[in-house]
Amino acid sequence: MNPALENLFGEEYKAKKNIRGAVDHVEASEEQRLWSDCPVLRPKDHVNWLHHFIALELNVSRLIAGWIPATPSLEWRMEMPYFMFEDMRHAKCLRERLAELSKSSAGIEPSGAILGLLESIAPAESAASFFHEMFGQLKPAILEGYRHYLQRCDEILDGPTVYLLKQIILEKERQMDFAKKIFQADPLVPTDSKDAFDYAAHVKSCLELLGSLAPGCEAAIPFPANPIRDPVGPAPALELHDPKLKRSDRYPESTRDSPVHGTLREIVYHMATEWQVISPMCYAYYKLTKMPFEFFVDFSRHIWDECRHAKVGFRRLRELGFAIDDFIWPSADQPPESVEDFVTMLTLIGEACSFKRKRGSIIPFLRRGDYRSAILPTVDCSDEQLHVSYGARWVPEIYKRYRADERQLSEIAQEVRETFLDKYIEKNKINVLEPGKVKQINRNLPLFCSAIEFSNLDFSEY
Secondary structure (H helix, E strand, O other): OOHHHHHHHOHHHHHHOOOOOOOOOOOHHHHHHHHOOOOOOOHHHHHHHHHHHHHHHHHHHHHHHHHHHHOOOHHHHHHHHHHHHHHHHHHHHHHHHHHHHOOOOOOOOOOHHHHHHHHHHOOEOOHHHHHHHHHHHHHHHHHHHHHHHHHHOOOOOOHHHHHHHHHHHHHHHHHHHHHHHHHHHOOOOOOOHHHHHHHHHHHHHHHHHHOOOOOOOOOOOOOOOOOOOOOOEOOOOOOOOOOOOEEEOOOOOOOOOOOOOOOOOHHHHHHHHHHHHHHHHHHHHHHOOOOOHHHHHHHHHHHHHHHHHHHHHHHHHHHOOOOHHHOEEEOOOOOOOOHHHHHHHHHHHHOOOOHHHHHHHHHHHHHOOOHHHHHHHHHHHHHHHHHHHHHHHHHHHHHHHHHOOOOOHHHHHHHHHHHHHHHHHHHOOOOOOOHHHHHHHHHOHHHHHHHHOOOOOOOOOO
């Protein structure tokens, strides 16, 4: 019986609604019994499969993020976020397909078995061991799960799902090939061969105990205890760094620390320094578990963008004849005291204040015929506009979920600017400004950015 149709068509619908032999409703157990031997998947079956893989992709991407700060290789740190981004793109496509099949607004949570698996294999003695088994065992098992799902689909009935699965499978296969190339180009060596062997055996036994990365086991499984006594990750207390980088707690202050200091080409160096935000962003991605699914879609893209900017900055510096050890590189050892504050300062201060400097370099580069350098800030500014919009979207949500703070974005931004300016004045030993002047600066974003941005740049110098 459909009340909406009865209201629309009245007595005519009531007279014709009874079709001989039609059954509008049976008990759920009876319906399940009748469908039990059906070889094809119903829409509600697809909902279960899609929920499973969406939750799996999200939580694997978070686990990868947790291990990036424990990775003592600059190259690996700049490459791994691509996999987070692509995994979340897969999850986003699956989520869109799920919305076509189900209007349920239930959260995307992994089953007890999947959650137990990821928690059991998360600790490892080194990033080398973790990533070897991530791409040597876990990712292949996920790929097999997708292949199994595709085999269960009907090519015609399930066409939209089949289309997505074929694309995801192809890209997962490419992930394996890409990871192999990274391992070959920059091999990470486990810190302890016995621990590495024990960890690999542990991951294998956990996957065997689970049996398959297909949906089916909702209950928690008693996985064996992780054999690693002193894991370095995920989310280490101290960030690991590449030993080839000469690091400092501040930007270069003379040409001794940067041969392009104060000149137009410092913009290229600034692009390369964006590697320093990768780990803090990954700490945030790993720890902000209360955030909605869409946040991780956006933030995985944001992290990957910073990797792209850093990689192209390093590439251009090499093209200009510089080596990595010609520079000191600003970075921190400690994770952010507050990942909520870090995300806020990154998007509403660091990126929001960078436009004038970056845009102002484009024409000077072009006038010198340096198109390869000019394109860097051009693309960067386009990406940064997107990142600032992410901050505008998600910072109030972060404050609401983690601090029960319902303030508007403008109020949060002004408070964060005040905190940042106080720390900036203290760190740089600047003469304390009059209270009225500080308030004036904090209320005006362009004025604030002018106060904290690089003041020693001279774009007439190449």
